[in-house]
Amino acid sequence: MTEHLPEETTTPESDTLATVTPLRPVPAPTVEDGMRYWEEDEFDPAPAAQPVVVPPMPTEPPAIGPDDRTVVLETARLILDKQAAPAVPEAKVVAKVDLDDFDDAPLIPAWMKTPEGWAAWSGVFYRARQRDFRRWVRRQRTDKGHIRQFGRGVRRSHEWVVGFEGVRVQSAAHTAHVLTREARIAARSARFTPRILGAKKELAMKAAEKATKAAEEAVLLHKKAKKDRNRARNLRAGVVYGPPLAAIGSGYAYGGSLGLAAGLLSTFAGGAFIGRHPYNEETDWTTEWRSLGDGDRMTAPMLDQSFRAAKVIGNDESLRVVQMPMLDNRGAWTAILDLPPGVPAKRAIRATDELAAAFGVEEAQVSIAKKGRSGRIELYVSRDLPFTDKAAPGPLLALKAAANFWSPISIGPDVRGLPISISVVERSGLIGGEPGAGKSASGNTILLAAALDPRVILVLADGKGGGDLEPFEHLCECFEGDADPEAFYELLKEQVEDMKRRYALLKKLGKRKVTEELANKYPELRQKLIWVDELMFYTTDEEYGKKITKLLRNLVSRGRAAGIITFCATQKPGSDVVDTSLRDLLSIRWALRCTTPEASDTILGKGAAASGYSAKTIQSEMRGAGLLWAEGTNPTMVRADYYTDEQVEELLERATEWRRQAGTLPNAPMSLADQLRAQGDDDAQILAFVLDVFAAHGTDEEPADWLPGQLLLDRLKAAGHAVTAEKLGALIVRTDEEKAKRPWGEKGSRVTGYPLARVEAAATGRFGLTA
Numbered sequence: 118m119t120e121h122l123p124e125e126t127t128t129p130e131s132d133t134l135a136t137v138t139p140l141r142p143v144p145a146p147t148v149e150d151g152m153r154y155w156e157e158d159e160f161d162p163a164p165a166a167q168p169v170v171v172p173p174m175p176t177e178p179p180a181i182g183p184d185d186r187t188v189v190l191e192t193a194r195l196i197l198d199k200q201a202a203p204a205v206p207e208a209k210v211v212a213k214v215d216l217d218d219f220d221d222a223p224l225i226p227a228w229m230k231t232p233e234g235w236a237a238w239s240g241v242f243y244r245a246r247q248r249d250f251r252r253w254v255r256r257q258r259t260d261k262g263h264i265r266q267f268g269r270g271v272r273r274s275h276e277w278v279v280g281f282e283g284v285r286v287q288s289a290a291h292t293a294h295v296l297t298r299e300a301r302i303a304a305r306s307a308r309f310t311p312r313i314l315g316a317k318k319e320l321a322m323k324a325a326e327k328a329t330k331a332a333e334e335a336v337l338l339h340k341k342a343k344k345d346r347n348r349a350r351n352l353r354a355g356v357v358y359g360p361p362l363a364a365i366g367s368g369y370a371y372g373g374s375l376g377l378a379a380g381l382l383s384t385f386a387g388g389a390f391i392g393r394h395p396y397n398e399e400t401d402w403t404t405e406w407r408s409l410g411d412g413d414r415m416t417a418p419m420l421d422q423s424f425r426a427a428k429v430i431g432n433d434e435s436l437r438v439v440q441m442p443m444l445d446n447r448g449a450w451t452a453i454l455d456l457p458p459g460v461p462a463k464r465a466i467r468a469t470d471e472l473a474a475a476f477g478v479e480e481a482q483v484s485i486a487k488k489g490r491s492g493r494i495e496l497y498v499s500r501d502l503p504f505t506d507k508a509a510p511g512p513l514l515a516l517k518a519a520a521n522f523w524s525p526i527s528i529g530p531d532v533r534g535l536p537i538s539i540s541v542v543e544r545s546g547l548i549g550g551e552p553g554a555g556k557s558a559s560g561n562t563i564l565l566a567a568a569l570d571p572r573v574i575l576v577l578a579d580g581k582g583g584g585d586l587e588p589f590e591h592l593c594e595c596f597e598g599d600a601d602p603e604a605f606y607e608l609l610k611e612q613v614e615d616m617k618r619r620y621a622l623l624k625k626l627g628k629r630k631v632t633e634e635l636a637n638k639y640p641e642l643r644q645k646l647i648w649v650d651e652l653m654f655y656t657t658d659e660e661y662g663k664k665i666t667k668l669l670r671n672l673v674s675r676g677r678a679a680g681i682i683t684f685c686a687t688q689k690p691g692s693d694v695v696d697t698s699l700r701d702l703l704s705i706r707w708a709l710r711c712t713t714p715e716a717s718d719t720i721l722g723k724g725a726a727a728s729g730y731s732a733k734t735i736q737s738e739m740r741g742a743g744l745l746w747a748e749g750t751n752p753t754m755v756r757a758d759y760y761t762d763e764q765v766e767e768l769l770e771r772a773t774e775w776r777r778q779a780g781t782l783p784n785a786p787m788s789l790a791d792q793l794r795a796q797g798d799d800d801a802q803i804l805a806f807v808l809d810v811f812a813a814h815g816t817d818e819e820p821a822d823w824l825p826g827q828l829l830l831d832r833l834k835a836a837g838h839a840v841t842a843e844k845l846g847a848l849i850v851r852t853d854e855e856k857a858k859r860p861w862g863e864k865g866s867r868v869t870g871y872p873l874a875r876v877e878a879a880a881t882g883r884f885g886l887t888a
C-alpha cells in the first residue's frame with residue numbers, strides 16, 4: 118500500500134496514526150433475512166449494502182518527521198496482517214414439516230392474518246364485486262343509454278300520476294257544455310213565446326225548466342269528476358314523487374353535497390329501473406291482428422280496423438272518436454264514435470254480429486245504440502257475457518211505504534248495469550219468448566209494483582193454469598186461474614162494462630182522461646191492471662177465441678184514457694195466435710229469448726231483426742234478459758229484476774197490509790147465508806139461520822143436503838125465532854116429491870123434511886142473490 122505524504126513531516130513524539138476504514142465484505146443473505154424482508158414488505162431479493170461508518174477526520178494533521186515515514190508504513194502493514202477474516206454465520210437448521218399432517222383448521226397462510234394480508238384480500242374482493250357490477254350493468258337492456266331509460270321511467274311515472282280520470286272530466290265537460298247550450302236555447306224560446314198562446318207557453322216553460330235542471334246536474338257531475346280526478350292525482354303524486362324528494366332532501370340535510378349526490382343517484386337508479394322496458398306502441402294493425410277477446414286494449418286503430426272488417430265503413434274511411442275508449446267499473450269498454458258523413462247509425466247496429474266477430478267476442482257482448490243523432494253511436498263491449506252473474510236484490514224489497522204505479526216503475530238493469538224504468542200510464546204491453554226464457558219472473562216486476570200500490574185494481578187471468586198467479590188471487594178484484602176460455606170471456610165482458618161506466622163518469626166530470634188527481638178523488642177511477650198470462654190458450658179457442666180477441670182489442674184501444682192498463686204474455690205472438698189488429702196496439706214490447714229472428718219480429722215488430730234488434734242473439738245463460746222496446750226509444754237489452762218465491766211472499770204480505778190499511782183489500786166472496794143476513798129482512802134472517810143449520814150438520818167441506826122439518830123448527834125456536842111449521846112451509850115451498858118422507862135417526866123413522874137445494878132456491882129467488 119502506498120501513501121503519499123505531504124511535504125511537512127510530523128514530530129517523532131507523535132503517536133497518532135492515520136485512520137484507515139476497511140470495506141467489509143457483505144455476507145450472503147440467509148433464510149431468516151428472507152423472512153424478515155417478506156414480513157417488512159421488501160420484495161427486492163438483493164438487500165442494500167450496509168453503510169460504513171467513517172470516523173471524523175482530525176482537525177489538524179499529525180506532525181510527521183522525516184524519519185517517521187518508514188515507521189508509518191510498517192505500522193500499517195502490521196495492522197493489515199493482523200485483521201481477521203469475516204466470520205461466516207452458522208446456517209440455521211429448519212425443522213422438516215409434514216404437509217400431510219394437519220387438523221381440521223383451514224390452511225390460511227400466516228401472512229393473511231396480518232393487516233397487510235387483510236388489506237390485500239379486501240382489495241381483491243372489492244375489484245371482483247366491481248367487475249360483477251359492471252357485467253350486470255352491461256347485461257341490462259337499454260334503449261339509447263341509461264339516460265334515455267331514466268327518461269322513460271319518469272314518463273311512465275308521470276302517466277300513472279295523471280291517470281285516465283281526465284277522459285271522464287272531458288266527457289263531463291262536453292256534456293255540460295252541450296246541455297248548457299240547449300238550456301240557454303230553451304230558456305230563450307220560453308222567454309219569447311207569447312203568453313197568448315197558452316199551452317205552447319206552458320210547454321216551453323216546462324221544457325226550459327227541464328233543460329235547466331239537466332244542465333245543472335251535468336255541471337255538478339263535471340265538478341265532481343274534477344274533484345275526484347284531483348284527489349286521485351294528488352294521492353298518486355305523493356306515492357311517486359314523495360320518496361325521491363325525501364331521499365334528496367334528507368341526504369342533503371344529513372350528508373351535505375355527498376348526501377345530495379347519493380339522493381340524486383338513488384333517484385336516477387329508481388327511474389331507470391322503472392323505465393328499463395322500452396315502449397312498444399303498435400300503430401300498424403295490418404301486420405298483426407289483435408282483438409278485445411285476447412285481452413287487448415281498445416284503441417282508435419282497432420276501431421277503424423274492426424269497422425272496416427265489418428263493412429260498416431270503407432277502406433279509405435275512418436271513425437271520429439268523440440269519447441275516447443275507456444274502461445268502466447264493470448271492466449267493459451265504452452266509446453262514443455262519429456261515423457263518416459253519409460253513414461247512418463243503423464248500418465253499424467245491423468252489423469253487430471260482424472263487429473263482434475272483428476272484436477273477438479260474442480254477439481251478446483256488443484251493444485250499439487244511437488247517441489243523439491243519426492251518425493253518432495255509443496259502443497259498449499263487455500268483457501264477459503252479460504247477465505250471467507247472480508242477480509242483485511230487486512229495488513222493491515227496499516220499499517218502506519206503498520209504491521206509486523203512476524210513476525215509472527223499475528224493470529231491471531241494462532248491460533251497463535244502469536237501472537231501466539218505464540211508465541205504464543196510458544200504456545199496454547206484450548211480453549213474449551220461448552218456454553223457459555223467464556216470462557214469469559219478468560212479469561213479477563210489473564205485477565209486484567202494481568200490487569204494492571193500494572190504489573191499483575188487479576184483474577188477472579192465468580191461461581197456463583199452473584199457479585204462477587195464485588199468490589196474487591186474494592188481492593184481485595177478478596181472478597181466472599182455471600184456464601177457462603168461457604170464464605175469461607165473461608170476465609172481459611165485465612171489464613168492458615166497467616170501462617163504459619168510467620167514461621160516463623168522465624163525461625159527467627167534464628174530463629177527457631183519468632189522472633192521478635181524479636183517481637185519488639174518485640175511487641171508481643182508480644188504475645186497473647188487466648194481466649193475461651199465456652194469451653195463446655184463450656185466443657186459439659174455437660168457440661171463444663175471436664170473441665176474446667175482440668173484447669181485448671176494445672179494452673186496449675179505448676181503455677187507456679179510462680185508466681185501464683192491459684198486459685199480455687205469450688210464447689209466440691204470431692198472427693195465428695194474436696191478431697195483428699190487437700198486437701199492433703200493444704205499445705210496450707218485451708222480447709225475451711227467441712229461437713228465430715222471425716219469432717223476435719212477432720214481438721218487436723216487423724223489420725226489427727233486420728235493423729239489428731233480434732232476441733235470437735240472447736244466449737240461454739242470460740235467463741230473464743230481453744229486448745225492451747218502449748214507445749219512442751230503440752230496443753234496449755234489459756234483465757228483469759229477479760225475486761225469489763220467498764221474496765214474492767214477503768212483498769205480497771206488505772201489499773196485503775197496506776191495502777187493508779187503505780181499505781182497498783177486495784172482500785172474499787160472501788156466502789149465501791151472509792148475503793141473507795146483510796138484507797136486514799126477518800124472512801132473510803130465518804133462511805140464513807136454516808142454512809147455518811145445514812152447514813152445522815154437514816162436513817167441513819160440504820153441508821148436509823137434507824134435514825127433517827121438525828129439527829129445523831126446534832133449532833129456530835131455540836134461537837128465538839117464532840116460526841111455525843106452516844110459516845116455514847110457506848117460506849120454503851116444496852114439491853110433492855120433496856115432501857116425501859125419508860128415514861132419519863138411529864131407528865130409521867121416516868119423517869118429512871127440507872132439501873138444501875130447495876132452501877137455496879127459495880133464498881135466491883126471493884131476494885135475487887147468488888149462491
